[in-house]
Each structure stands twice: as structure tokens, then as C-alpha cells.
Amino acid sequence: MTVETGGVDQGRLFELLWGAPTAPRRGPRPTLTLAAIARAGITIADADGLDGLTMQRVAESLDVTKMALYRYVPGRAELVALMLETAIGEPPPPPAGADWRGQLDDWTRQLFDRFRRHPWAHAATVGPRLPGPHELAWLERVVAALAGTGLTGAEQLDVAVLLVGHARNLAQHAAPDDAPHAGREAGFGMLIRGREDRFPALDAALRDTDPEATDAALDFGLARILDGIEALITARSTRRS
Amino acid sequence: MTVETGGVDQGRLFELLWGAPTAPRRGPRPTLTLAAIARAGITIADADGLDGLTMQRVAESLDVTKMALYRYVPGRAELVALMLETAIGEPPPPPAGADWRGQLDDWTRQLFDRFRRHPWAHAATVGPRLPGPHELAWLERVVAALAGTGLTGAEQLDVAVLLVGHARNLAQHAAPDDAPHAGREAGFGMLIRGREDRFPALDAALRDTDPEATDAALDFGLARILDGIEALITARSTRRS
DNA sequence: GATACTCTGTATCCGAGGGACACAGTTTAG
DNA sequence: CTAAACTGTGTCCCTCGGATACAGAGTATC
Incomplete structure (x- = not known):
């Protein structure tokens, strides 16, 4: 019996995240590594989001077939979990002498x-x-x-x-660094304009806010x-x- | 020019959420309403999550074809946005006399x-x-x-x-109400067991925690x-x- | 060294799902 | 009464995740 939750095989995910890097000795040596796959996925997702992350694109960026990835990763959901672990990375050391x-x-x-x-x-x-x-x-x-x-x-x-x-x-x-500072005004300022009677407090708060302030x-x-x-x-x- | 972001047509979404309930006079009268569609979607998503929400299932639960929904909603993403608005609903009145x-x-x-x-x-x-x-x-x-x-x-x-x-x-x-109180222990207590040296503070914190506490x-x-x-x-x- | 075994990458196939499009039926404006 | 506009439907296509079977590569055993 394998425990499944939302299409994710918990057992396989566990050994993917927590298992020791297993190295079987028989057969051809793998051309890929989990780390490389995770990096490739992160690059794609950083650029185009999770929607842009398809097994096909990850495989292409590694010069392999889509199905080759399934030799390393059980499925897409587990790949995302692995990407997350890699992207979050090790925690930084605590600042010296801080309370x-x-x-x-x-x-x-x-x-x-x-x-x-x-x-x-x-x-x-x-x-x-x-x-x-x-x-x-x-x-x-x-x-x-x-x-x-x-x-x-x-x-x-x-x-x-x-x-x-x-x-x-x-x-x-x-907003990401490269975005030209959208600001709150652009966010819902335009929605409130013309509806000041329905959102008087919001309107006042926005008027009180310097649109150039960071x-x-x-x-x-x-x-x-x-x-x-x-x-x-x-x-x-x-x-x- | 239509502004698009992540597959969502902002213009059509705007009139979907903010537009007055438009009632054209020509042609057959619609069998559905936006509210009914949103409710149907919410029921499905409540039960099976967003992954379980397919246009097909929403349509079936309303006894129409999948494509009929597109007469009311531009696409799946906009349907979800509409469902969110409906599910969040009107804010409750502030408690009387509260600071x-x-x-x-x-x-x-x-x-x-x-x-x-x-x-x-x-x-x-x-x-x-x-x-x-x-x-x-x-x-x-x-x-x-x-x-x-x-x-x-x-x-x-x-x-x-x-x-x-x-x-x-x-x-x-x-956890949802019906779940039998998973608790933190089940969450990552089992992950720490056997790795107390890597997570000493977490281990201590968990030991200090009454597993039955709400x-x-x-x-x-x-x-x-x-x-x-x-x-x-x-x-x-x-x-x- | 030959052989059997196992692991890797691939090619092919399938089903689910979102959505485009053209069509037929229905209702109202003129 | 006719034309226009709108609704729901049937059909088609594309993308994507994943299962399966296979061929080659490399290793352990005799």
C-alpha cells in the first residue's frame, strides 16, 4: 500500500528529499543529477512561473527526452518539491552577536x-x-x-x-526588482476612483499616501x-x- | 490591444468582477447565471480542490455542455477569480461598540x-x-x-x-474541522526522530509541546x-x- | 574474457483538460 | 414578417503528464 496525497507519492517524495544520494553500481552511468534537474527547473520557473514549467521544457534544457526525467523524479509534483528545497537552500548563519x-x-x-x-x-x-x-x-x-x-x-x-x-x-x-515600481496607486487606486463613496476610508488612506514612497x-x-x-x-x- | 497577464484577460476579468450585471435583450434567455456558475465551481473546489475543478465537471453539475460556460466566463482562470469573490463574500459588519x-x-x-x-x-x-x-x-x-x-x-x-x-x-x-487533529507531532515530529543532532532546538521545542494541546x-x-x-x-x- | 543481469535513455501511445470555431435554434427589434 | 443578435451544442485541436515496452550500456559472476 502506498500512501498518496494529491497525486504525490509520499514515500517516494520522502526518499527524494531525505534519502541518501543512492548510487547503484550496475548499468550505464546516469547522465543527469538531481541537482542539475532541480536547477534547470528553477531557471525555467523563475522565468515563466510554475505554469511555464513543463517536463518537456526541463528535458529540452538538459538535452534529454522528457521521459528520461522520470528516471530521477517520480513526477512533476515531486520535481517542484525538489526545486523548492534547492531554491530555499541552506539557512544563512545567524548574525554574530545578535540577540x-x-x-x-x-x-x-x-x-x-x-x-x-x-x-x-x-x-x-x-x-x-x-x-x-x-x-x-x-x-x-x-x-x-x-x-x-x-x-x-x-x-x-x-x-x-x-x-x-x-x-x-x-x-x-x-514586485520583482526589475519592475518599474508599480506602487499601490496602480494596484487598486484606479479601482477606487469613481467609487469613493463605497470605499471612503481606502480613498482617504490612498490620498494620504505618497505614491513615490517605497x-x-x-x-x-x-x-x-x-x-x-x-x-x-x-x-x-x-x-x- | 488587450492586456494579458498569465493567460488572464484583464479587461474581461474587470467587467466580470466589477461590471454591472449586463442584460442584453435580444436572443434566447440565458439558462445560467454567473452566481450559479460560481456556486457550482465552489462546491466542486471545496470538495476536490482546484485540481478537481474542471470545466467539464462544472458544466455537468449544471446540466450543460462544457462550452456553454464560455458564454458567461472567459476561461478557467477568470472562473476561479469569480469563485473567490463569491466565496469570500461581503465582509461582516464590525462588532458594535468595539475599538x-x-x-x-x-x-x-x-x-x-x-x-x-x-x-x-x-x-x-x-x-x-x-x-x-x-x-x-x-x-x-x-x-x-x-x-x-x-x-x-x-x-x-x-x-x-x-x-x-x-x-x-x-x-x-x-486542518479542516473533520480531520482528526493531525497535530504538529505527526507533521514533522517523525522527521526529527533519529535526527535530533541536526535539529536540537526543534527537538526540544517538540518535547516541550503537549501533543494533545489545541x-x-x-x-x-x-x-x-x-x-x-x-x-x-x-x-x-x-x-x- | 564470455555471459547474464540491471540500469539508462528513448520512442510510442494514451487520456485528460482547456479552449477555438462553426452551426443551429431561439428570441426580440423594427 | 424578417433580420439581427444571442444561446447552447458538437466537433476539432493542442498541450501536457505519465505508462509501457524496448534497445543499448555497463557491471558482476563464472
Whole structure:
């Protein structure tokens, strides 16, 4: 019996992400590697999104037939999971000498950067998934930074969920570097024009906003979140002493 | 010239979401309505996800041919956008007599509920989109709640982004009601077992966590965020006075 | 070294799904 | 009553993921 979820074979995915690089000795030597396939897929998805990612295109960019890929990867869904692991990569080392807040601040921005560099990563992380080693390593960093702050284990994990969500959410909102700063005005400013009576508060908020100002939603949200966490940690420590 | 983005005709999508219910007078009367189509799609997607949503199935559930749908909806992508607008629905009225914090707290939980009832909604909201009237109405509520708190227009919008992200993010993590409480342990506890040396902090956090405890990530994150916002508002008002 | 076994890449085929297009029937404007 | 406009349908095509069978390449065993 093989456990399947949404067309993804969990067992095969597990050994793909977590298994040791198996090297059978019989037969012709493989022309490809998992890493090369993942890189090729990432390049394509970076350029044209997940919709542009077809087995055919990946195979072409590696000069093999489409079906050759299935010798390495069970299917498209598993390929995307592998691409995600590769694109997220190892977590960066925590900044030297930083306290928990400095560590989490840096951590969130770094994760944001990775997500922004690979816009398809957001779509690749919807729904329950089997996390890869890199993904868990990122989580580990958050929890490690919070060790000794007085938060419970569950709370430390909740913080991680909160920060991952913020980084991922804002990477989606953020325009890629090359885009000519679309701004909020272009976003829904034009929708509100002519409907100021239905959206008076939005209209006022947009009027109050300098259309040339840089989008600071990442910093703003991150600062609020960290302030909130800090308040909790402080309350805990003062109550205990 | 028609502007296209990712296979979605923006112009046609705009009139689909924002246009007045057009009623041409010539020819046979339509057998379907946009609302009925959207409801049918929602029912299917609720049950089988966006992957299970095919034009064929939607048509069958309405007793028409697949191609009949294209008389109402430009294509699948636009159908999903319409389904999203319908599924999100009108924002609930703000709780009577609540301050900004009470309003935002309630608002976030309500939005969370809508997302959780329609798991496909997360996937339907990735990437830049054209928001519908309902979506803007939800945003309007947040900004309206924050009017007079001393936050700038941009900051009010940043708060909205932050709260939407949290609600949406946690609706994804949250298991549907009928699921037998998978818990974090089942999630990656088994992955850490045997690798405690690579993930010591995660291991400690999981050991510290009662596996029977209910998942409080929504409340935790929301409380932190609102605490952070409150701190900012307080700082602003005290500085000005 | 010959042989059998196994692994790799390929060629071919299939089904599902989105959508274009032309047509026939229906309803209303003039 | 006729022409125009609109609706639903049948048919066709293309793209894509994936199953299967096969031919060649390389290795272990005798």
C-alpha cells in the first residue's frame, strides 16, 4: 500500500528529499543529477512561473527526452518539491552577536529574499507538504534563537509560523526588482476612483499616501511582529522575577 | 490591444468582477447565471480542490455542455477569480461598540474562517491579481477601523496586508474541522526522530509541546500583531501630546 | 574474457483538460 | 414578417503528464 496525497507519492517524495544520494553500481552511468534537474527547473520557473514549467521544457534544457526525467523524479509534483528545497537552500548563519530579535529580523529578511527571487515558491508551498531538510533547518534557526526567552516550545513554533507567513506573504506582494515600481496607486487606486463613496476610508488612506514612497510593508509588519513578541517575552520575564 | 497577464484577460476579468450585471435583450434567455456558475465551481473546489475543478465537471453539475460556460466566463482562470469573490463574500459588519483592536481581531478571525472553509482560496490568491468588490470591501473595513488612530494611510494599508497574510497563512496550516487533529507531532515530529543532532532546538521545542494541546497559532500570532500595532499607536499618541 | 543481469535513455501511445470555431435554434427589434 | 443578435451544442485541436515496452550500456559472476 502506498500512501498518496494529491497525486504525490509520499514515500517516494520522502526518499527524494531525505534519502541518501543512492548510487547503484550496475548499468550505464546516469547522465543527469538531481541537482542539475532541480536547477534547470528553477531557471525555467523563475522565468515563466510554475505554469511555464513543463517536463518537456526541463528535458529540452538538459538535452534529454522528457521521459528520461522520470528516471530521477517520480513526477512533476515531486520535481517542484525538489526545486523548492534547492531554491530555499541552506539557512544563512545567524548574525554574530545578535540577540533573539536581531536574529529573527535577519532571518525573516533572508527568507523574504529567497522567496522574492523565486516567485513560484509561494505557489509551491500551498497546502500541507512534506518539508525537506533545508526547510527544517530554517525552522531550527528560529527555535534556536528563541531558546531561553521563556517562550514555550509551542509558542516558539508559533513564532516561526508567523514569521514564515510574513516573509512569504510579502514576497508575493513585492514586485520583482526589475519592475518599474508599480506602487499601490496602480494596484487598486484606479479601482477606487469613481467609487469613493463605497470605499471612503481606502480613498482617504490612498490620498494620504505618497505614491513615490517605497513600499515598506515588510519592515512595518516585521517591526510590529517583533514588538509584539518582545512585549510577551518581557512580560514573562518580569512576572517570573 | 488587450492586456494579458498569465493567460488572464484583464479587461474581461474587470467587467466580470466589477461590471454591472449586463442584460442584453435580444436572443434566447440565458439558462445560467454567473452566481450559479460560481456556486457550482465552489462546491466542486471545496470538495476536490482546484485540481478537481474542471470545466467539464462544472458544466455537468449544471446540466450543460462544457462550452456553454464560455458564454458567461472567459476561461478557467477568470472562473476561479469569480469563485473567490463569491466565496469570500461581503465582509461582516464590525462588532458594535468595539475599538480598533476589537474590530481588527474579529475581522481577522472572520477572514480566517472564510479561507478555512475554502482551502482552494489560498492557491487562488497567489500572485498579483485584480481584486474584486468584496475583496476591497474587506480592506475598507480594516482601514476604516484604523482611522483616527494616528497611523498614516500607508501604515493602515500595511496593517491590512499583515492581517490578511496571517489569516490566510493560518487557514492553510489549520486542518479542516473533520480531520482528526493531525497535530504538529505527526507533521514533522517523525522527521526529527533519529535526527535530533541536526535539529536540537526543534527537538526540544517538540518535547516541550503537549501533543494533545489545541493548535493556537492563529490566536498567538494575532495577539502578537495586535500588541505590536497597539504599541505603535500608543507611542504615536503620547509623543504628540 | 564470455555471459547474464540491471540500469539508462528513448520512442510510442494514451487520456485528460482547456479552449477555438462553426452551426443551429431561439428570441426580440423594427 | 424578417433580420439581427444571442444561446447552447458538437466537433476539432493542442498541450501536457505519465505508462509501457524496448534497445543499448555497463557491471558482476563464472
